[in-house]
Amino acid sequence: RQMDFNLPLRPQDMNWKETYPNMKQGEHIDFADIGCGYGGLLFKLSEMFPDNYSIGLEIRKKVCNYVKEKIIALRHNEKGKYLNVSALQTNAMRTLPHLFAKSQLSKIFFLFPDPEFKKRKIKWRIISQELLAEYAYFMKSGGIIYTITDVYKLHSWMKGHLEEHPLFTELTKEEYQNDPLINVISTESEEAKRVEKNGGTKFLACFKRK
Ligand code: SAM
Numbered sequence: 001r002q003m004d005f006n007l008p009l010r011p012q013d014m015n016w017k018e019t020y021p022n023m024k025q026g027e028h029i030d031f032a033d034i035g036c037g038y039g040g041l042l043f044k045l046s047e048m049f050p051d052n053y054s055i056g057l058e059i060r061k062k063v064c065n066y067v068k069e070k071i072i073a074l075r076h077n078e079k080g081k082y083l084n085v086s087a088l089q090t091n092a093m094r095t096l097p098h099l100f101a102k103s104q105l106s107k108i109f110f111l112f113p114d115p116e117f118k119k120r121k122i123k124w125r126i127i128s129q130e131l132l133a134e135y136a137y138f139m140k141s142g143g144i145i146y147t148i149t150d151v152y153k154l155h156s157w158m159k160g161h162l163e164e165h166p167l168f169t170e171l172t173k174e175e176y177q178n179d180p181l182i183n184v185i186s187t188e189s190e191e192a193k194r195v196e197k198n199g200g201t202k203f204l205a206c207f208k209r210k
Pocket of ligand 1: 035037038059090092111112114189
């Protein structure tokens, strides 16, 4: 069983100043990109929401290091920018309670998560009733979960679980139309670009925390 000994027991014990040098007392992470991969979404979030802090969680060490190094390079090249974005190598299925407090997050992203097709691996899917209860706990009311995938089976799995959960409700047609992030999640991540290039279909499901 993989353990993260480098994480504090409680979120309030985490020293976020090390990762976000400009973070002031009382400020906290607002957006989480779960399974951030190479970080395409994070850089966009940093530009679009200069007053919000985003974190990418990525289980693969090499991939996470790539994102961290890119952030360092961007901060170096464009002084004063990208200070509100960071990445952490961790298994998001296990460690969120060490990172976030109740009602903290206003957006959680699941962009092109691994489909885990095999029956015995379905328990590794990043959306389930158990994990949705956790996500709901960390989210502000009115906060949004964004999911997108090119795998229809996974889409109906994620959407089905979100519909079933009493604390989430799907965005209305107008809300889908008016949220600028809908276009961003369909185009900005590395996986979104790959699907686009291959002419694949992208399936979206976005739900609001009640
Ligand atoms: N979201 C990115 C994008 O759209 O380009 C990456 C998509 S990639 C198909 C899925 C990513 O999720 C991989 O980088 C994988 O390592 C990561 N991942 C899978 N399970 C995870 C977990 N439990 N915690 C954190 N990251 C995870």
